[in-house]
Amino acid sequence: MKFIDEAKIEVIAGNGGNGVASFNREKFRPFGGPDGGDGGKGGSIWAIADNNVNTLIDYHYTKMFRAKNGENGRGSDCYGKGADDIVLRMPVGTIITDRETGQVIADLVEHGQKQLLARGGEGGWGNIHFKSSTNRAPRQKTDGKPGERLELQLELKVLADVGLLGMPNAGKSTLISAVSNARPKIADYPFTTLQPNLGVVRIGHEKSFVIADIPGLIEGAAEGAGLGHQFLRHLQRTRLLLHLIDLSPFDETADPVAQARALIAELEKYDPELARKPRWLVLNKLDLVPENERAEKVRDLVSRLQWDGPVFEISAYTKTGCHELMEAIYRHFEQQRRMDELAAKTALVQEARHIDSIDSDDPRFKSVE
Template sequence: MKFVDEVKITVKAGNGGSGSASFRREKFIQFGGPDGGDGGKGGDIVLQGDQGLNTLVDFRHKKRFDAQNGESGRGRQMYGKGGDDLVIKVPTGTEVYDLETDQKLGDITEHEQKLVIADGGKGGLGNMHFKSSVNRAPKRFTSGDQGDLREIKLELKVLADVGLLGFPNAGKSTFVNAISAAKPKIADYPFTTLYPALGVVPVTSDTSFVVADIPGIIEGAAEGAGLGIQFLKHLQRTGLLLHMIELPAYEGMSDPVEQFHQLSEELVKFSEQLKEKQRWLVFTKADVTTDEEANALAANYAKAMGWEGGYHLISSISKKGLDKIVQDIAQHLFGEEDDF
């Protein structure tokens, strides 16, 4: 399925039904009177979160959504039926914006959470409301109000506990593959990951966390280079970032220290929120050399980066350091647990 994380649609709530101008006429009743009922309310447009969805691809071809109009009122003080609400299911993690005002209308973050984005029109009044001492046979009634018409932007930001940050081929997809049941594409060329992939990592029988594998970021991503600007936003919802740096495997590779600073600058350019988010340093592909040399390289690079605090050294192929990093993430997310 194609991953689509931003769409624009038009929504039209239902119009209210008109009131009725009717007069009671019954046998053996000498004086009739106004008995026109009110019109029904138009249906609302409602967004509902669905955790079973992970893309907005369904909106690529259907761009217009209309709720049902309310029915008109009738005689004998019969009210018109209200129009049915139109419920549109969207993935959890969807933000909703009004394109005309650029106002954020809401954020769908939970399964079955509902958000009304367009109100149906109020039904009109029947002539029974306009009877008075000086006008006993009013013919006046009102039409129903128009339902809201809006152009909406839906923007999906994946919901995950942990986001993976790194240049192409930093080992992010292999890491997700190794610690979860997700099977993102893995290859020895850049940009094998073309859209975010989520993996659920079990910790105990009833505890797990979600990891988001984001397409590789390159220099200039915040200005639109590569795939970065399209997917950096998905890191904003994560609780923890793992900044993944591959250890050099061959001569001529990009300098890990330079990559670290380039990517740190891209985070600052894109969002101050990302800059302040907690980030761990993770050196990957520790199996490309001996344990002793890998440890020495990681220590030297961390020092050259000006990194303060600890870091992780892992190999998703040999499983080196994977149990430790999973347990550390679980402890960070859930607190002290004896069973971890």
Template sequence: MKLVDEAEILVTAGDGGNGCIGFRREKFIPLGGPDGGDGGAGGSVWLVADENLNTLVDFRHETKFKAQRGENGMGRQAYGKGGSDLTITVPVGTVVINVDTDEVIGDLTRHGERLLVAKGGKGGLGNMHFKSSINRSPRKALPGLPGEERTLKLELKLLADVGLLGFPNAGKSTLIRAVSAATPKVADYPFTTLYPNLGVVSVEPHRSFVIADIPGLIEGAAEGAGLGTQFLKHLQRTRLLLHLVDIVPMEGGVEMSPADQVRAIERELERHDPELLKKPRWLVLNKADLLLEEEQKEVAEAIIAELGWTDRWYLVSAISREGTWPIMKDIMAFFDRQREDALEASQQ
């Protein structure tokens, strides 16, 4: 199954224009010398990062891109016009890979950053360049060189501050919808989320962060099971992980205890990239509304004790938004402290 945050495209730069074979022909100068001009250079293909985009969905339908060809040279030493460059916008965070060589060409991490992915062909020389003492009327010109052509794989590693992870139906889409303006599809079946959704959480004016709803994982994801490593890679650039767990697994859902669900996800993270387990990770026990109010804290504390969990944890009901806002305020405070620590370290 292909995700919209991965795409394969063919880019072709413009060919250079051909050089011209021409001779000066004017009144009283019937046998003028060669004056064929050079062809224009072909246009190049550039990728440009745009922070207003957050998926590669547009490349599902349009996969071939070609820059303009250079014009041919003309008589009277007139050069052909160069072909226009072609600019393709991609989301910030896009990694560009040459499919033929498996080489990473570039990683676009800043808005407006440009990457040359196919260079236009050089224009051919006109016959005015081939005049010599031996050959005064050369009938030789060079064709333009072909533009580069590459098949590129685009991979989008989301530049989100917070990544939500957990099994399918843990309530990640519901949570991101509750705390941001994002409106992901929510339904009670596995893999509702087929590509990551981004939401901006505004805690107060001019203080916000980006949260990514990562599609649900299953056991064996690190080896590609289910939707596999295509999801795990989105966690690599986040600064904080929120690990959502269904406190009361519903019938027909994940058939394991909440503590076992946590351990299973931890195993997948470690198999994919052990560094992920070193990231700050807070536990969110969701769907508290399915328990009686007097049972909620007791069940939650039993799960925490079984796990031996020592980091932050929260008890929430994402569907009713109960308990969700304190988490968002704590996240903002956590990032504020990170910035302060980084500033202090840079001044030492």
């Protein structure tokens, strides 16, 4: 299935049905009175997040979604039937934006999350609502309200805990296939990854996280060079970036340090917040470097890069060091979770102390007798 992560659509809700002005014409009831019913409500259009949908391909080919109008009212107190709503199923991680105003309408981050996109018009009133003691034969009625009409931009940002970052052929696809259930295409030429790949890494019972692999980046990616620039958005939701560097590049003239610096610069150009995310250095293809040269090569690379964060040496092909890396990532997330819980408890305690310190004479907190 082709991966589509952007789409533009138009949603048109149904109009409400018109109310009707009608009078009872039964035999032996010469003054039967008004009996015009209301119009039915127009159909609305909703979006719902669905884990079973992985791409926006349905909205790449179908651009317009129109709900039906509500039925008009009829005589004999018959109300028009309301139109059915339309539900659009979208991948979890979809951001829906109004193209005209730029306002974000919804950010679908949980399975089953539902959001109204276009509200159907209300039905008009029939003349039965206008009768009174002084107006026994009203001829007033109202028309149905028009449904909302919007042009929307859909943008999918995959939800993953860890994002793999690196130049083409750094070994990202090999790593994600070694540690997760993902099976991306792997070959000995650049740009074999043409779309993001997601994999679930299982450390143990009920211990897992999601890892994402995007196409490799090259210098100028922020301006549109290469393939990876199309998918940089998918790293914006990640909590941790793994910066993969090939210890034994296919092209011996390539400088891994220069490539790493260029890639970091591209991140800063694209989104400074993305560049400030926690990032670990992962030196891959250890098996291609002679054992007596590994330590010196690693020291030289880290020193020239002036890297002060965590550094891991692995071989995704032989899976050397992969399990230790995944264990360290899970411990990192567990530590983050405990820190978040502690911060939340501290905030609750401070709020309680603030409430206790409020003057009891404050009229806002006096009971009403």
